[in-house]
Amino acid sequence: MSVAFAEASVAGSIALDFEGVSHRYDLDDKTLEVLDNVSLAIEPGEFVALLGPSGCGKSTLLRLAAGLEAPTAGSVSEDGQPILGPNPDRILVFQDATLFPWRTVRANVAIGLEARGLICEREYRIDEVLKLVKLDGFADFYPHQLSGGMAQRAALARALVNDPKLLLLDEPFGKLDSLTRLRMQKELLDLWKSAGFTALLVTHDVEEALLLADRVIVLSDRPASIVAELRVDQPHPRRRDDAKLIALRASLLETLGISHDV
Amino acid sequence: MSAAIEETFSGTGRQSVTLPLAGIWRNGLLAAGTWLLASALTYGLPDVITWGATGPFAAVTLVGALIFLALSVTVHRLGSTGRTLVHYGPWFIVLGLWLAAWEVLTAKLGWLPKPFFSPPEGLLHVYMTDWDRLLICIAYTGRLWGLGFFSGIFVGFAGGVALGWSKRFAYWGMPLLKLIGPVPASAWIPCTFFIFPSTFHASIFLVALASGIPVAILTAAGVSQVNRSFYDVARTLGADNRFLIFKVAIPAALPNVFVGIFMGLYYSFAVLVVAEMLGAKFGLGWYLQFNTAYSAYANVYAALIIMALICAGLVRLLFVARDRLLGWQKGIL
Structure with missing residues (x-):
């Protein structure tokens, strides 16, 4: 399965740089400071997890990286080039699968190719990625017929069919039940290893961050700034009960202001 | 199977009634009855107010009654059309009664007078x-x-x-x-x-x-x-x-x-x-x-x-x- 994908994949990966990024939203009568001078360099092929309290601005970082918004101050660049707008090389996967309900799974996965006019030459990729995320039997199902895990898999397939060089994941497993989440985490890791894209994962699940990422960045409350950075050197596959991971978990929770007893 | 359809669609749901009559659409028979009633009343009672189509209307309702009579034994062989007909069975019965009452109140008794009201034959x-x-x-x-x-x-x-x-x-x-x-x-x-x-x-x-x-x-x-x-x-x-x-x-x-x-x-x-x-x-x-x-x-x-x-x-x-x-x-x- 992953062999077939590795052969078909010509994706590669990109470096992502945030330099002194600040961002605020102008609401009706006040401004909301979301990011405060965030600088972060992510290497090609790296798996980085952003950890922080909810509503702290993690998702905004992803939106900036995706090019959906431009930062108020500072710059975001890919491989040294400033990011000016959305590009299918950098794809965002949301917490909700946000599949288009009027399209079948196959048609949802096809959106990226359709939008770029590549549907004829690369249609075969749809079946490949559907197989990859184990949805090959569900191509003609509508989103409302899928379980939460299947919908999120379909959303992943919709991203992967474009061979992204950077995958931005906004709490992609946050709404799944815990068993499905464990399975999906492993699948995501396999995909990352075989396809080789750069991954930036926003999560509030400390274990998830430690299990998946090469590096965990801890953000402060809003306006978010980087308060800690942690390298995870344990080789994959990592075990949840690994002593070193448990120690890292304790120190991360402390950084986040939660005591050992939890 | 026809008993099952009967139960699902006509809403009678009484096994004792539907089982011995399996294959016969009871509501179809009743509809034939009410339409025949409308026909008989139209033809049999004298017109108080003339509208000019007494004979044809009696014929039309009679034909309707005959159709329902035929359907009451054949409807289960008509597939999905038949199921639709069975579904509307109670409506056909009431329609026959409605036509009969309408005809009697207007043309036959004259309670609802010309020109404001018209019987179906009108x-x-x-x-x-x-x-x-x-x-x-x-x-x-x-x-x-x-x-x-x-x-x-x-x-x-x-x-x-x-x-x-x-x-x-x-x-x-x-x-x-x-x-x-x-x-x-x-x-x-x-x-x-x-x-x-x-x-x-x-x-x-x-x-x-x-x-x-x-x-x-x-x-x-x-x-x-x-x-x-x-x-x-x-x-x-x-x-x-x-x-x-x-x-x-x-x-x-x-x-x-x-x-x-x-x-x-x-x-x-x-x-x-x-x-x-x-x-x-x-x-x-x-x-x-x-x-x-x-x-x-x-x-x-x-x-x-x-x-x-x-x-x-x-x-x-x-x-x-x-x-x-x-x-x-x-x-x-």
């Missing part, structure tokens, strides 16, 4: 004597309605998409739409006379306006209510504005658009009478007015029934179109 008389003019009227109305309705929903849809999509368009357009929306169609008649080259064009405009405005309002609402993250998803996947409008905004708004089209359909029928006031020489609306003026209420009722049937048929067609286009909604709603 309507039949209209269809028999005035069918050629009615057919011409249907054709004229069909032309007017078709041109008006389709141009109305087309313009309404396009305008609605623009209003829902573009803030600038909405800034200027929405207040206008809200002002124009509640104005009754007849209020436009003076302007339309001046603006349009012929009364026919003015009539088309009135029908188009009535059907276009609900479509525009609901399409605009639908497009502006589309989940923002659908746009974000499509944009990160490389979609341009064209793709966002045609492949995201419009499909997402389509359920709303159909609500607007349904409303437009009803409004367009309501406005037909007004539109055909404008110097029309034929048309169902014109027919209604002409015969109202002469107190020929039987003709009015006869034309109203035709209009109601056409409208119901079009609604049915629209449902078919909607189910085809919005099949993905099954299981959501």
Whole structure:
């Protein structure tokens, strides 16, 4: 399965740089400071997890990286080039699968190719990625017929069919039940290893961050700034009960202001 | 199996009754009975008020009764058509009773007098004597309605998409739409006379306006209510504005658009009478007015029934179109 994908994949990966990024939203009568001078360099092929309290601005970082918004101050660049707008090389996967309900799974996965006019030459990729995320039997199902895990898999397939060089994941497993989440985490890791894209994962699940990422960045409350950075050197596959991971978990929770007893 | 159908559709649900009669559609027999009653009363009782089609109406109801009699033994062999018939069995029974009571109260007892009330045989008389003019009227109305309705929903849809999509368009357009929306169609008649080259064009405009405005309002609402993250998803996947409008905004708004089209359909029928006031020489609306003026209420009722049937048929067609286009909604709603 992953062999077939590795052969078909010509994706590669990109470096992502945030330099002194600040961002605020102008609401009706006040401004909301979301990011405060965030600088972060992510290497090609790296798996980085952003950890922080909810509503702290993690998702905004992803939106900036995706090019959906431009930062108020500072710059975001890919491989040294400033990011000016959305590009299918950098794809965002949301917490909700946000599949288009009027399209079948196959048609949802096809959106990226359709939008770029590549549907004829690369249609075969749809079946490949559907197989990859184990949805090959569900191509003609509508989103409302899928379980939460299947919908999120379909959303992943919709991203992967474009061979992204950077995958931005906004709490992609946050709404799944815990068993499905464990399975999906492993699948995501396999995909990352075989396809080789750069991954930036926003999560509030400390274990998830430690299990998946090469590096965990801890953000402060809003306006978010980087308060800690942690390298995870344990080789994959990592075990949840690994002593070193448990120690890292304790120190991360402390950084986040939660005591050992939890 | 037939017993099962009987149970599901007729709602009698009593095994002791349905089982010995397996293969016989009990409601069909009852319907044949009530229709026969209507026929017998029509033929047997003397007319207090003459309407001119006593014999033919008795014949029609008799034929109806014979058909139901035949159906009561064959309906289970007719597949899905048969199931539909079985489903409406209680309606057929009541229809027979209704025809009988209607006939007795009007023509036979004269409690509901001429010309305000007409027995069913009176309507039949209209269809028999005035069918050629009615057919011409249907054709004229069909032309007017078709041109008006389709141009109305087309313009309404396009305008609605623009209003829902573009803030600038909405800034200027929405207040206008809200002002124009509640104005009754007849209020436009003076302007339309001046603006349009012929009364026919003015009539088309009135029908188009009535059907276009609900479509525009609901399409605009639908497009502006589309989940923002659908746009974000499509944009990160490389979609341009064209793709966002045609492949995201419009499909997402389509359920709303159909609500607007349904409303437009009803409004367009309501406005037909007004539109055909404008110097029309034929048309169902014109027919209604002409015969109202002469107190020929039987003709009015006869034309109203035709209009109601056409409208119901079009609604049915629209449902078919909607189910085809919005099949993905099954299981959501």
